[in-house]
Each structure stands twice: as C-alpha cells, then as structure tokens.
Amino acid sequence: MATYDDQHEHKHETFQLGEFTVPRLWTGLWQLSSNAWGTAPVSKVRQAMxxxxxxxxTAFDMADHYGSAEIIFGQFRxxxxxxxxxxxxxxxxxxxxTEVTLEVVEEAVRQRMERMRTERVDLLQFHWQDYADKGYIQALEYLSQLxxxxxxxxxxxxxxxAVRTEEICAHFPGMIVSNQVPFSVIDIRVLYAMKDVCSKYGVKLLTYGTLCGGFLAERxxxxxxxxPYSGSLNPSQRxxxxxxxxxxxxxxLFQDLLVVLHDIGQLHGASVSNVATRWVLDHPIVGAVIVGARLGCTEHAADNLNVYKLALTAADRAQIDQVIARSAGSRLNETIGDCGSEYR
Known part of the structure; x- marks a missing residue:
C-alpha cells in the first residue's frame, strides 16, 4: 500500500523494500555507462543528484558495469x-x-561497498546470464551469508x-525483495507468469524501460x-x-498510443510520460519505476513529480487497454521470451 510524505510540494508515494521506506520513482544511472548518451563533468552530475x-x-539505481556510476554516487552520498x-x-x-566461491562473491560485494563508500550495500541486485549453469543458486547462498x-x-x-524467480524464492524463503525487469505500456510481459510469482512471494518489481528510452513523450x-542508423538516436532509443x-x-500503432496518452494527459494536466509512468505504478506488483536520467545533460526530475498527483480513471485505462489489445503485447512472452530473455 502506498503511503505519502507531505514534506514536499507533491505528495510522495513510498513503499517498503526490506528495511527501507523508499519512493516509488527512482533515478536510474545507466546513462553514465557510456558517452553515447551525452557527457557532463562529474561536478555537474553531483549537482544534478x-x-x-x-x-x-532519494533512491538511485546503478550497477557494477555502469561506468563510474557507483563511484560518483558514493562521492555524492x-x-x-x-x-x-x-x-x-x-x-x-x-x-x-564464473567459479562461484564465497571469496569470489564477497570480493564482488566488497568492491561495490568500496566504490559506493559504504559499510554495506543497501540493495544488491543479482543478475546471472546462463540459466543452464545452476551456479546462481550457490551464488545466492553466499549472498545470503554476506x-x-x-x-x-x-x-x-x-x-x-518467472520460472527462475519462483525457483529462487522457493529455495530462499523471504530473502528476495525485488526483481528489476522491463515494464511499460509497450512491454507487458510481467502481467503474465511474473505477476503470479510476485504476488505469491511478496516480491516487488523495480521496472525500467517504462518510457521506452524517451519515446513515450510528446515530442x-x-x-x-x-x-535507427541516422545517429540521432541514443542506444536506448535504438x-x-x-x-x-x-x-x-x-x-x-505507436502513434495511436501516443495520441491516447496525450489526450488522457490533457484531461489531468499531465504529460505523456506521466501517464505512461502512472499506468505502470498502478499495478500492485510494482514497487517503483526507475527513470533514467542524463544527469548534468537533460533531466525531468520536477516533471516526474506530477506522476504522484495523477490518478487515472477506469475510462483512461480502458482507452489505453484498447490500443494494447491491437498490438502483439500479449504474445511477447512467446515471441521474444519472458522478462530478460532478450539479454540472453
């Protein structure tokens, strides 16, 4: 259940993630992984933070392979x-x-701690590429010990x-608090098997790709x-x-979707991006939407706050669902696989 914080101009929705009470909008730092998204001096990045x-x-998402994101975040915090x-x-x-030993896993965790200048990692999210290699169970056992x-x-x-998430949650009852996966009005794969697993085990989704690299916008x-080869698109947009x-x-069909999102936004004084984000947040399995930001270059931190004021009606959702029904969204699990399959 979302709660609210009246300390700010907008009411901030929050949810419980382990011991943390966190906002439902997070700032994603993946764009620090490459100059292809644009660059800014570290001082400007910290100012944007x-x-x-x-x-x-107040929640930032990064990774071991996002360039200097962990280091810059650690310096800032x-x-x-x-x-x-x-x-x-x-x-x-x-x-x-990778040979999974306690030493290997602990070294990875301590490197995160060192780069982020912290005595513990708040949320350590684990990704394992090859499902055929069951080493991920052993790796999670060591993470549990740490x-x-x-x-x-x-x-x-x-x-x-969904299959491996359920396997892991059953093997480690109560340990897994979240799964970071794509979810948007375009990519609705989580609404099938993943939805049931999350509901069963109390796992919250941290979603990315919610704005489709910025395509879900008025522009x-x-x-x-x-x-895609013109050089005008960033890696996410391609x-x-x-x-x-x-x-x-x-x-x-995408243009039809944009017009529907725009018309709904006009009724509520919200942007296309606000509507697209609110639609995702309205699903109970979602804890937070991670919004990527080109810190120091372009950012929409203030506009994103409008999401907290926006309440979609049943009629709004029905309009969006009508466009989704005309798409292949319901068949994505069959055509490209369940969440994360596109990266394997």
Whole structure:
C-alpha cells in the first residue's frame, strides 16, 4: 500500500523494500555507462543528484558495469549531512561462466561497498546470464551469508524470468525483495507468469524501460519513424524502436498510443510520460519505476513529480487497454521470451 510524505510540494508515494521506506520513482544511472548518451563533468552530475534529492527522489539505481556510476554516487552520498536518507541500489552481474566461491562473491560485494563508500550495500541486485549453469543458486547462498554478516541490507534480482524467480524464492524463503525487469505500456510481459510469482512471494518489481528510452513523450507525436542508423538516436532509443516496430506492432500503432496518452494527459494536466509512468505504478506488483536520467545533460526530475498527483480513471485505462489489445503485447512472452530473455 502506498503511503505519502507531505514534506514536499507533491505528495510522495513510498513503499517498503526490506528495511527501507523508499519512493516509488527512482533515478536510474545507466546513462553514465557510456558517452553515447551525452557527457557532463562529474561536478555537474553531483549537482544534478542534489537537485533530485531535494525534490524527494532519494533512491538511485546503478550497477557494477555502469561506468563510474557507483563511484560518483558514493562521492555524492558521503557529502550529505544525512547519507542514510538516500538509498543506493546496485548490481552484481555475472555475464560469463564464473567459479562461484564465497571469496569470489564477497570480493564482488566488497568492491561495490568500496566504490559506493559504504559499510554495506543497501540493495544488491543479482543478475546471472546462463540459466543452464545452476551456479546462481550457490551464488545466492553466499549472498545470503554476506547479508547475515551485515555486508548487504537487502537482496534483489535483475532480469530473472518467472520460472527462475519462483525457483529462487522457493529455495530462499523471504530473502528476495525485488526483481528489476522491463515494464511499460509497450512491454507487458510481467502481467503474465511474473505477476503470479510476485504476488505469491511478496516480491516487488523495480521496472525500467517504462518510457521506452524517451519515446513515450510528446515530442514523438506526429513524427515519422526515425532511422535507427541516422545517429540521432541514443542506444536506448535504438533498442526500443526495434522493440516497438518489430515485436510490439508498428510505428503507426505507436502513434495511436501516443495520441491516447496525450489526450488522457490533457484531461489531468499531465504529460505523456506521466501517464505512461502512472499506468505502470498502478499495478500492485510494482514497487517503483526507475527513470533514467542524463544527469548534468537533460533531466525531468520536477516533471516526474506530477506522476504522484495523477490518478487515472477506469475510462483512461480502458482507452489505453484498447490500443494494447491491437498490438502483439500479449504474445511477447512467446515471441521474444519472458522478462530478460532478450539479454540472453
């Protein structure tokens, strides 16, 4: 159940994630992993983090492979008067065959702690590439031991499908607090098997891709389908354009969706992005939406707060559902696989 914080101009929805009470909008730092999204001096990045925190965006998501994201976040958080008021979620991602020993796992966790300048990792999200290698169970056993020793506050998953999420939750009762997966009005795969697993085990979804790399915005209304090789799109947009026109439907159908989202937004004084985000947050299995930010370049921290004021009506949702019904959204689990399959 969402609660509210009246300390800010907008009422901030929060939810419980392990021992932490966190906002339902998080700031994603994946765009620090490459200059392809644009660059800014570290000082400007930290200033942008400060602006986010001042607006109540007090949870940041990063990973071991997001460039210097952990380091910059660590530098920022220790500069605060109350560092504990800001939550840092990071990841340990195993992309290739790895010998799983306690030493290997502990080294990975301690590297996160060192880079983030913290005595424990708030939320350690675990990703394992090869399901055929059952080492992920052993790795999670060691993560559990490190949690018991106080090196980790909470353990989550990242891009695990419903089958493996259920396997892990059954093997480690009550340990897994979250799974970070894609979810948007375009990508609705979590509404099938994943929804049931999350409800059964009390796992909250931390969702990314909710704005499809920025395509779910007014600026694309009436625009022709962009050329993915023109150099005008960032890496996220190239990925989501391919998803929209090949897996989900067509650019024409996407335009219909944008118009519906825009019309709904006009009724509520909200943007297309606000409506798309609210639609995702309204699903009980969702804890938070992670909004990527090009800190120091472009950011929408203030506009995102409008999501907390927005209440979609049954009629609004019905309009959105009508467009989704015309798409291949309900067949994505069959055509591209369950959550995270596109990365394997």
């Amino acid at each position: 400060r602006r986010h925190v001042d607006l109540g965006h 220790v500069s605060l008067e109350t560092p504990a008021s800001v939550v840092g979620a990071t990841k340990w991602c195993v992309f290739k065959s 949690k018991a020793r106080g090196l980790i506050a909470a353990i989550g998953l990242c891009n695990f499908d 694309w209304i009436g625009e022709p389908e962009p050329d 990925k989501y354009l391919d998803f929209i026109v090949k897996a989900w439907g067509s650019w024409e």
